[in-house]
Amino acid sequence: MSPWNTVPWNTVLAIIGISLFIPSILAFVFIRLKRYEDLGLSIGVFLLILGVIAYGYLIPYQVIDETRLPEDYFWEDQGSVHYWERNGLFIRGTDQTNIPFFIRWMLPQRAPIEKNFIGREVIHVSTFNQKEHTALIHDVIYDDTGAILHVINETEKVSEWFWVDAHTSNLKFSNVDAGYMNIPPIDNKVNNISVGWVESNGEQNGEESVVLVRDMQRIKNGFIDGVEVSVWRSDIYSKQITWHGITYFCDETLQLTVNQASGYVIHVYRRLVLSAYLSQFLQLYYPSSMRSRVITNYLKVNNPIGEAAILTYNTTADSMKRHLEAVKDINNLKTYVPLWVCIPIFFVGFALTWRFFGRSYYWKRYKRYEQIDVSSQRRKKRRSTQRKTLAIGMCSVLLISSIGYFTYQNSLTPKDTIQIPTIQGEMPISGEDPEPTPPGTNRLIDSGRHILLPEDEGFHKGSRREWWYFNVFFNGLESDLQGYSLVVSFNQMKFFDIRFLKPDNLFILLFDDSNNGYDFSIFNKRRGTLQAGGPGVDVSFQNSWIKGLYPSWQVHAVNNEKNFVVDLEFTADFLPVWVEGRSANLPIASLATGGDYYVPRCKVSGNITWDGRQYRVAGIGYHDHVWQSIVPRSVSKGWDWANLHFDNGWEMYVSKFVLRTPFKLSFDSIIISPNNRNITEFNHFDITYTEIANPLGLPLLKYPKKLHIEAKRDDMVLKLDIVVYNTHEKVWRFARTGMFEGPCYATGTFSWPGHTVELNGYGLSEFTRVKYILGLPGIIRKI
8 A cells, every 4th residue: 555545635625626716706706896807817817827836836745745654554565584593502613612511511502593484574554643643653574474573582573663753755753763764755965864773662552762773875876667766775783772671782784775756665675683692692592590600600701792683684576566566656646646636727727818818808998999990900909819829829838848748757768777786695686696705704603703892992901911003004095195004003012022121112103105114113111101991992102192982093193203193083994803802703711811803994084294294194994902811922933914905895814823832833813804794714724935034133033025825614715925015124132022014915816616706905914023042932931
């Protein structure tokens, strides 16, 4: 049922009534005045004016603005539904550390729930308030059995009730401040609008509350099957919400395709991921276990976050066709109803005007007309004929142009036909194949890997070493320093991490486009020079500081002695990714011993002041935050690290932490982000140094200039060559320690059955090396 079936007929009847009532008044007045000759002309002119005004008023102010959702209105959509629920503790997988045996012994295994079916979403106006023109909406999803869909251990209904303004041009929530229920008819110049998610705890009389408010962006305009549409999308990541009284972390992609003239929804895509703490899963699936002291003590040490449920809804092609037909009916209704009402009025007015225009003048001048000569009669007759011809011409042009315009608009075949944009991981309606991504991205990725809380970004009191690292390539079109790159890192190290070096240090390195490096770092400061707080990033080092909270940080780094100042704003363009710490598929209790997360890509803009000259800079950046509490420095021989940005939009993190053992043991991690949702991870890789160099001042130390990486997992093979082209050497001779940083190029391939993706990119690298007198730990540390 279309709300446009409820055209305001009261307005239509009012116009028709006016077209009868006013002429009756005019007839009465002119008869009383005995002005019979002017009666027909007056009525004709009035009806002409009424027809034009009614036509101009009926469409913009009544058919559109005053149309309201009627009581018992239904909007029904069929969609393919995929539902997955954890239904237990954390899933065991090839990339996940096993849950301890005593936990698994106490908690029996439960298989995840997974459903695929064709469901129905229904928006129903169950009650209408005539006085306030508001409607009580019931928004519900039914499963393939016709029952309301239940989720989260069958405890929650996907069914909400809320009041909205019933005008189809509005549809704002009435009882809560959450923006609009849907995309209303708005001007094409408006490209963003707030659309809310409101819940009532699944009850008709439940209290309405705001779950979240989305910032919907218009991403495309065009035509589908001759119907003009706009595509709107919102992406939300790692947002803490409360739904039906329970706190979750939410990832959501909502895409609506609407006919902008009417606001009618043609296609819906929604992917909702709810994540929760381990303790919430235990309370939900194993409530009796919460009485166990073993369980409660375990939760005090490790309470990570993992996915609770995933719900994906995608309108079917058949349902979209039905919506398109409904929109065509709406467009016809909008076009022809005003014409049906106004053309008869206009025609009657035209006929009366044409008939009585000359007659009225004739009766007024009858006596004088009889007395003038024949030539004068001919001139008057010709003049009257000319006026009549002019009136006929003007009315004909107006009528024919109006009919011709609407006929043209309805018969026009648009050329800019579009397809509904594909969401990553979903097949488009048109059946086109999406861009290839590694098979690892199609597996279930625990969204705990992407959730970053304010307390994670701040200082960790128990950590022995902690740093906040930022880098950027100034490759933005508006950047004055094209080809330059920068590293800023606020480091608080453990005592004796680098022997004879005090623990607080600020790294500021600038690399130009001519293979030159500039060191503006400030080293060897006593403990307490670096001050850090929280929640969020709040770090200072003398006159330098960082402030912010995901997804935005401000970086201010200063070296007064060298007249160098950096003022940059980093805005995350990708989700954060945990390497160590808060996640279900990372080592147990790892958050208690340390943490490591990074943001693969950021948009960066700001200024650099150097030797009194200011440069405007912009480009692509990276940020990570690492802290560690337990592991002593003496167990490490060094590490290899790089972050890489590829031309195809992929991002990569590479890290190898080399242990000081005779068995060449290491902690390895390569994390590939082919999109902003999923990752593919290698936990081991082989590295070959194809070119090495010796630093000045410590010739016995070696570091790589070129390296080749190979990693294999399942059917996936990564081959990568990294070339560091501008290395800054920082050597502490008496500590026999070196740190080597610089920009690099990366080329290679990522292959899996049926696909080979060429990789071409750039990034920043860092290599640390420690030269020990003896190769094993615990005998002589280092000198």
